[in-house]
Amino acid sequence: MNDPLSQIEIKSKYISSIRLSFEIEVEGDIIFIEFSNLPIEKQPWCGFHHSKKYGSGSYPLYAVEGGLNASPTQIAESLCKEIKAGPPKNVSNIKKNYVDLKIPSFIKQSLVSLNYPEQTSKVERLNGCVLFADLREFSSWSLLAQPEQVTEVYEVISERVVQMAQDYPYDYWKLLGDGIMLIWHCDDSISDTVDFAIAAAFELHKKYWYYQKDSFFKVPSGFGIGICGGPFSKYTSRTYYESVLLKDYIGPIINMAARLQTEAQPGEVFVNRFIQKNSRYHEYTFSCISDELQKRIISTKGFSKNESEIYKVTSKYFTSDWNNFITI
Secondary structure, three states: OOOOOOOOOOOOOOOEEEEEEEEEEEOOOOEEEEOOOOOOOOOOOOEEEEEEEOOEEEEEOOOOOOOHHHOOHHHHHHHHHHHHHOOOEEEEEEEEEEEEOOOOOHHHHHOEOOOOOOOOOEEEEEEEEEEEEEEEOHHHHHHHOOOHHHHHHHHHHHHHHHHHHHOOOOOOEEEEEEEEEEEEEEOOOOHHHHHHHHHHHHHHHHHHHHHHHHHHOOOOOOOOEEEEEEEEEEEEEEOEEEEEEEEEOOOOOHHHHHHOOOOOOOOOOEEEEHHHHOOOOOEEEEEOOOOHHHHHHHHHOOOOOOOEEEEEEEOOOEOHHHHHOOOE
């Protein structure tokens, strides 16, 4: 059989046939590239590549040395020249003619995902930011509203979480009924991660404001949001069922962010000292509100007494009166 994949019938959009794939080591990064089809006469090499530094994309590579018979190294040299990644240092993990399960990143970042590629249970200590958002008055409102209206508001929330995966790529998400939990790892710049989380909070406020403004029926007033930064632990478990992974996060800042959002009014964003200290975006200002919240917060279960400084964030384009949101 000349084509080992020709007799395979694929009936799922999550399974794809791969003709060739390999990894390219360049300065400061690893680029992964795969080809679902190989070129024929007068056609370019056209595969999908992705990496942390150079993003993702698909470029037609016409000037590949070796043409249709090019080696992975020759293809790598052409791609690196196209995306200006510098000369490849090494080409490895070369695979040919196989099928692969493609799990959407949105699913991989959730509480439960398929254990593929296979992992074992582990705990990691990380630094990052956690955001909790809760839609005020939703529970009581849902008892009086029509089921279709409740469904519509819930879909607005869930759709925003999906969209934010593209706009403000997070490392973990969890829907909590009328609430949202998002987590970003501080892999590189702490300041960039912090400002990313704050921007996501105000984007959530803005989008809901537009929805509320245009709604034909009365809806809850808006989100209260708390963001905390610092160390936490990521727990990955395959204990219960080996084919799936359960992921969750534990640590003081998880509890603190959850409790802090309960104090925020619709349209407000409250943060801890870590967020205030590491933010660099000039359009955010921070006002300390520790004195007015101190008695309530210190007595709140799950809130660390060491976190004595709490700040309210104001965006240049999202004033304290959130209903007066200014578009530019």
